[in-house]
Amino acid sequence: NSKPISFSSNSTINLDQGDPTVFEPYWRKMGDKCTMVISASDSMSYFSDAGNLCWFLEPKLADAIRNLHREIGNAISNGRHIMVGTGSTQLYQAALYALSSPEGTQPISVVSAAPYYSQYPEETDYLRSGLYKWAGDAYKFDKDDGAYIEVVNSPSNPDGSIREAVVNRAGGKLIHDLAYYWPQYTPITHPADHDIMLFTFSKCTGHAGSRIGWALVKDTEVARKMIKFIELSSIGVSKESQLRAAMILGTLSHSYQNFSSNIPDNFFEYSHCLLAERWKKLREVVERSELFSLPDYPLKHCNFTGKFSQSHPAFAWLQCKEDIDSEKLIKAHKMMVRGGVRFGVEPNYARVSMLSSESVFNIFLQRLSAIGNHLSVMNRGP
Amino acid sequence: NSKPISFSSNSTINLDQGDPTVFEPYWRKMGDKCTMVISASDSMSYFSDAGNLCWFLEPKLADAIRNLHREIGNAISNGRHIMVGTGSTQLYQAALYALSSPEGTQPISVVSAAPYYSQYPEETDYLRSGLYKWAGDAYKFDKDDGAYIEVVNSPSNPDGSIREAVVNRAGGKLIHDLAYYWPQYTPITHPADHDIMLFTFSKCTGHAGSRIGWALVKDTEVARKMIKFIELSSIGVSKESQLRAAMILGTLSHSYQNFSSNIPDNFFEYSHCLLAERWKKLREVVERSELFSLPDYPLKHCNFTGKFSQSHPAFAWLQCKEDIDSEKLIKAHKMMVRGGVRFGVEPNYARVSMLSSESVFNIFLQRLSAIGNHLSVMNRGP
Missing domain, CATH: 3.40.640.10 (Type I PLP-dependent aspartate aminotransferase-like (Major domain))
Known part of the structure; x- marks a missing residue:
């Protein structure tokens, strides 16, 4: 059972469970609007x-x-x-x-x-x-x-x-x-x-x-x-x-x-934008790395937003293009993720939470880039 | 699965589960002292x-x-x-x-x-x-x-x-x-x-x-x-x-x-007095009825209160002195209780919650008295 660990530039980050702390800033901004008060006799x-x-x-x-x-x-x-x-x-x-x-x-x-x-x-x-x-x-x-x-x-x-x-x-x-x-x-x-x-x-x-x-x-x-x-x-x-x-x-x-186009007040609009932005950044890193791939999601019409959109899932399902244990590889770079075997498939897959806090997500992108660079160098040989 | 039912003088009362509503007035009296406030981002x-x-x-x-x-x-x-x-x-x-x-x-x-x-x-x-x-x-x-x-x-x-x-x-x-x-x-x-x-x-x-x-x-x-x-x-x-x-x-x-002898402020003192009083009333009714008996509890020294006391359990364990299904008998008098068979013993036992609200407890005492009177009359014959 992996636990989240407070992180410095050098400590392990936890992207294993999908703890949805990404949404915390939204709720903090809501201030007292959703504060619950409960007395001892309720x-x-x-x-x-x-x-x-x-x-x-x-x-x-x-x-x-x-x-x-x-x-x-x-x-x-x-x-x-x-x-x-x-x-x-x-x-x-x-x-x-x-x-x-x-x-x-x-x-x-x-x-x-x-x-x-x-x-x-x-x-x-x-x-x-x-x-x-x-x-x-x-x-x-x-x-x-x-x-x-x-x-x-x-x-x-x-x-x-x-x-x-x-x-x-x-x-x-x-x-x-x-x-x-x-x-x-x-x-x-x-x-x-x-x-x-x-x-x-x-x-x-x-x-x-x-x-x-x-x-x-x-x-x-x-x-x-x-x-x-x-x-x-x-x-x-x-x-x-x-x-x-x-x-x-x-x-x-x-x-x-009381629908309004005031996006910061609409949780689903806010969180949709936030995840879309994270997925865009992740796809850029993955494309540069040439080591991993991600699933593609078809463009579909969302009846709720009234717009066409791809999916922006809560987890990134990374597939390593080489025959490597992805969980081990990623873990060696100080990121806790969950390997494919746990999900009934090959170990070259790994599941990574997209719902971490902003700072952890940024460290994830940096370290994932570093894996790609590191292996590219190895593959080119000395 | 029995449910509590709102009661009038004629409706069934629920003494089955041991729902501890007896303590609610104490906590109501505490007012804001134990009120919890929790914001949306906590x-x-x-x-x-x-x-x-x-x-x-x-x-x-x-x-x-x-x-x-x-x-x-x-x-x-x-x-x-x-x-x-x-x-x-x-x-x-x-x-x-x-x-x-x-x-x-x-x-x-x-x-x-x-x-x-x-x-x-x-x-x-x-x-x-x-x-x-x-x-x-x-x-x-x-x-x-x-x-x-x-x-x-x-x-x-x-x-x-x-x-x-x-x-x-x-x-x-x-x-x-x-x-x-x-x-x-x-x-x-x-x-x-x-x-x-x-x-x-x-x-x-x-x-x-x-x-x-x-x-x-x-x-x-x-x-x-x-x-x-x-x-x-x-x-x-x-x-x-x-x-x-x-x-x-x-x-x-x-x-x-910050111990004080101000009883109403001390939950355990308050609730001890309350249950002692209920047990006293129940024992009076049971002694008059001659149909049921209750366990006796030895007097013991309580290290917490510093006094000798009997137990005042959360349930009354009624034993019918005759070979009668106690749950059925009591239920016929519009009180939901739990019969001995569920506890691995004879059906002449029944468990009755002592933790109901004050009004339900008083109805319980009245109806239990009535059972005793009713059966006494039957036993004396016409």
């Missing part, structure tokens, strides 16, 4: 909304989530059950529980197309559940009998591509992890409409410390089982975090309801 | 304390926890790893994970002396883990080969008794769930000193909605595995809840550092 009960199926969900958060999806146009939330989790991490596990059968003699297979999110295998298997079991790359899934769960992560972590289910067999159940389907990362081409859709506050606004995720779920029985999971796992979800998320997400919606 | 990162083994633990919370245990004298916290969880529920599961062996061919048996906390069996088995498996009442545990985990819940939920490990065999590993080892519930006779001790904000101060629990852990490898569990389960714990808990627990410590 929200003491286990219950938030006793009459609701999801009895631990703060109604204000549910409202903020529905409004935001309606305004961004990235997912259908009307007529869906909304449930809150301790990050989408908890909701992913709740969905596995809900989609598996306690009567099954064999655990249900869980697959996702490689490169898949590096945590899916471990989050699926760490308790050696008899209900579900990681079965690897969806492209290579060859068990032809009955039920399976496919996790569709779109846009994909690590590679930023837009994904659809790939197995498409009878008995398949789908979890759509849409953590990055927000306008700063990718054009919003349509409102997503799937059985189970997962989102997270961490990647929407950058509030990773709050551990708030949410799920939009069509089927009532699936929703009921997911709620049961969260009851048994943690008896609900922090009220403080829910109320803060409701306030912050609510402010976003409000800023769009 | 605590956005996944990390709280990157250099610490428990990298998601807010240092202020760790300090508040150590200070509180030192002042109350209920547990040794010096030299122990402190870790935070989404309630002690998540930490219980983290401890099972940490104490089991991934190399084991058989899941390790998990036992607890009956009547045991009703959630242990389900929290242990809901994922059908290959690592650990619920094996029931510790008194009846007869597997004589190797490792097992015994959960010692003291004071016990549901019956308020002081517990020690009962299996005491080689290969045994212990989890001490000390959720109720606070001065309002029971005399503090010594500082607890065990390998793994679990506490929760919910039962200490009544802030159940925050979902904050903590563990004091001796062994570094066990601590490391518990942290790994929380990483995989939820990538850490709400910063907002941690900061609020730090502030509220910190205020308690502070009020004792």
